[in-house]
Amino acid sequence: MSSQALTARTLAAIADSQQGINAFLYIDREGAMNAAREADVRRRMGKPLSMFDGLTCAVKDNIDVAGMPTSNGLGYGDTAPLAREDAPVVARLRAAGVIILGKLNMHEVALGATNDNPHWGRCENPLRAGYTPGGSSGGSGAAVAAGLCAFALGTDTMGSVRIPASYCGVAGLKPGREGLTTAGVTRLCRQLDTVGPLARSARDLRELWPILNGTANNQVPPARRTDLGSVRWAVLEDCAGVGVEEGISEAFRDLAKRLPGAGHVPLNFSAIDFSAIRRAGLLLCEAEANVTFSAERQRQPQLFSEQLRGLMQWGAERSAPELVQASDKVQAAGDWLRQQLQNVDFLLTPTAPQTAFPFEQAVPVNQANLTSVANMAGLPAISIPLGDSAEGLPFGLQVIGAVGSEVALLAISVALQEWLAEHDLAVTA
Amino acid sequence: MSSQALTARTLAAIADSQQGINAFLYIDREGAMNAAREADVRRRMGKPLSMFDGLTCAVKDNIDVAGMPTSNGLGYGDTAPLAREDAPVVARLRAAGVIILGKLNMHEVALGATNDNPHWGRCENPLRAGYTPGGSSGGSGAAVAAGLCAFALGTDTMGSVRIPASYCGVAGLKPGREGLTTAGVTRLCRQLDTVGPLARSARDLRELWPILNGTANNQVPPARRTDLGSVRWAVLEDCAGVGVEEGISEAFRDLAKRLPGAGHVPLNFSAIDFSAIRRAGLLLCEAEANVTFSAERQRQPQLFSEQLRGLMQWGAERSAPELVQASDKVQAAGDWLRQQLQNVDFLLTPTAPQTAFPFEQAVPVNQANLTSVANMAGLPAISIPLGDSAEGLPFGLQVIGAVGSEVALLAISVALQEWLAEHDLAVTA
Known part of the structure; x- marks a missing residue:
């Protein structure tokens, strides 16, 4: 065509x-x-x-x-x-x-x-x-x-x-x-x-x-299949602790049980105070929004929703040391996550704790719990489809790699997606 | 012995x-x-x-x-x-x-x-x-x-x-x-x-x-002499603009004229508002000091000088968006400096605009003008002795390298120091 x-x-x-x-x-x-x-x-x-x-x-x-x-x-x-x-x-x-x-x-x-x-x-x-x-x-x-x-x-x-x-x-x-x-x-x-x-x-x-990333030189990169059997995984073990929906937990545990690899290490987020790092990450955004959008907000306040103005106002009223503390918390959570990669190649978690929900429903506070830590760590991370809920809504598998590992992360994700297709796991739960 | x-x-x-x-x-x-x-x-x-x-x-x-x-x-x-x-x-x-x-x-x-x-x-x-x-x-x-x-x-x-x-x-x-x-x-x-x-x-x-940096494995690294003639330098041209003392300027210009290399590009700091980035860098320190030393300051305020307490108080009274703006300025100055390395191997400046001064003398505000930008850029930088003033006080030559270039920066600095010794430049001005 x-x-x-x-x-x-x-x-x-x-x-x-x-x-x-x-x-x-x-x-x-x-x-x-x-x-x-x-x-x-x-x-x-x-x-x-x-x-x-x-x-x-x-x-x-x-x-x-x-x-x-x-x-x-x-x-x-x-x-x-x-x-x-x-x-x-x-x-x-x-x-x-x-x-x-x-x-x-x-x-x-x-x-x-x-x-x-x-x-x-x-x-x-x-x-x-x-x-x-x-x-x-x-x-x-x-x-x-x-x-x-x-x-x-x-x-x-x-x-x-x-x-x-x-x-x-x-x-x-x-x-x-x-x-x-x-x-x-x-x-x-x-x-x-x-x-x-x-x-x-x-x-x-x-x-x-x-x-x-500007390295293609417009050449098609060679296709690459990675051997899953040689990979050392760290696998989230405490799905309930981070509020993952039962259907997603089941599919994820099933995956972890059957996935080939050179070793599965349990990954546990109990060291992370999600509520604290969520507020910390949000404060960084709220404070910076005051700088990024300050001119526009003065000229055209009507461009901003009342809710967003409220968040920005909150950020504006925080002190510089409060921002430092928030940044410290974000940094510490990132440091922690990077340490989890010391003896493994990739971390595996569900991407989000829930499937899509109706707009009318209250927004779950834990939406970004499993994803935000990778941003705090500066690590590359991918979401690929893992399965569908009983309701027929999809949910993803998150794979997190080491600093600079994008090429390896993408190669392993291709292999993972092929493995999921071959093993009928992409339609469970 | x-x-x-x-x-x-x-x-x-x-x-x-x-x-x-x-x-x-x-x-x-x-x-x-x-x-x-x-x-x-x-x-x-x-x-x-x-x-x-x-x-x-x-x-x-x-x-x-x-x-x-x-x-x-x-x-x-x-x-x-x-x-x-x-x-x-x-x-x-x-x-x-x-x-x-x-x-x-x-x-x-x-x-x-x-x-x-x-x-x-x-x-x-x-x-x-x-x-x-x-x-x-x-x-x-x-x-x-x-x-x-x-x-x-x-x-x-x-x-x-x-x-x-x-x-x-x-x-x-x-x-x-x-x-x-x-x-x-x-x-x-x-x-x-x-x-x-x-x-x-x-x-x-x-x-x-x-x-x-933990890469020695307790082996002595091989000595290495780098050929100065192959190096592309960017050389500070506007010494007066950054308030470099005349004796230091002269020695630095003399060096630049005689130094071998594969090209000298002029380096000019006129894009940098030193007063603004000095205040910005200082505010980052003042705000963070409130977090680093908050417990100790509450318990034992007498450990802190009145001047330091004043600086910390200033940081405590700034808002989160003010800190964001300071961080933005620091980041922008660093971005600018990294760009100056795009077509050269190393940047050359005097280390400080002045030689040592009596404690009784007012502290020159420009002490860290030529050094702080390398911190903002996250670049490695070295100071080696360049010469002595008429008063007999030493002053340094700063060499700034690209991200991750510490080994090359050190090798070129060894060569530079040898060249300086051979060319009697280390005792001018």
């Missing part, structure tokens, strides 16, 4: 989906079709820029795409400032021939994990109407799950790529702290922010990685 | 020097002599632990040495808590057979660069009575310069190893952010703190490096 045909069909599907799923905040039909035409010329001449040349991507609305608005999920309507330059990760995709379809719905300024956006409307989970797709990159998870793009970019400060990947049944990668440049990405929390891709499989993420 | 003879002679010299130089806050005569005896046994058996086996070291009093007090330069007298464990850098020295003589004078909590300590008394510059040795690792610079140890450990948050190295005519290394673990070192500012050695020459620092 030509890129033009694919892109036209995708744009039509997006238009149809907006009423229900509401994944897009901005759609660039003309730019996408022009780019698709150019991709088709290259493909006809046998000169594709990469294996993704002519394929489609959509971008979370806190990542700059030249000529498109960057709203950060704030109430700009059609008045959001247009980005002058592509964020480097976007520029690299463009240089690989990727078609940029538009900008995606997100939780307001990425501070929250339901994507119940008060200005742009909820982004719905494509797998269940009225349910959250997770967040803050809810539009990214929903768009990939609904087939509205080949892959999407999101950002992940405490789990914002991996939680929507888990809730929407797709794969999502949060790189390590130095893994991918966050230039051109609106800052939420410098210490924790990362930008990462969501796609239908770990295989897609693995192929995307060298393009995103 | 036996280690026992050397150590005994050094302990006697220390005792003699205390009245004048006052470099030591704590001296462990018995421990040092016992360690020297053991070193002599190893040496007699032809089994030294390293080339430093039996040589002496002294440690700044904010670095833990098991069984010795850690006062941080606060007014503990002989009531300072004893460290239970060696900081890892100290443990590695001990494992290499190094004799730990005691703990060194320092600026109160390392926040200042004169070592005019209100509780323990001034540490004097061994080269000129009544003059500052620099700081905050003033005792470290003075002890090395006066021959009271083979080398010393200091800490460097904005220049606290390199400034005393410059003022005292010795060599000092500040590693990059990930270069040496700061575990067991009292925190002043997490973002900027480093621990590093001072010694009589770059050659000594080069030999120490693999021991300190």
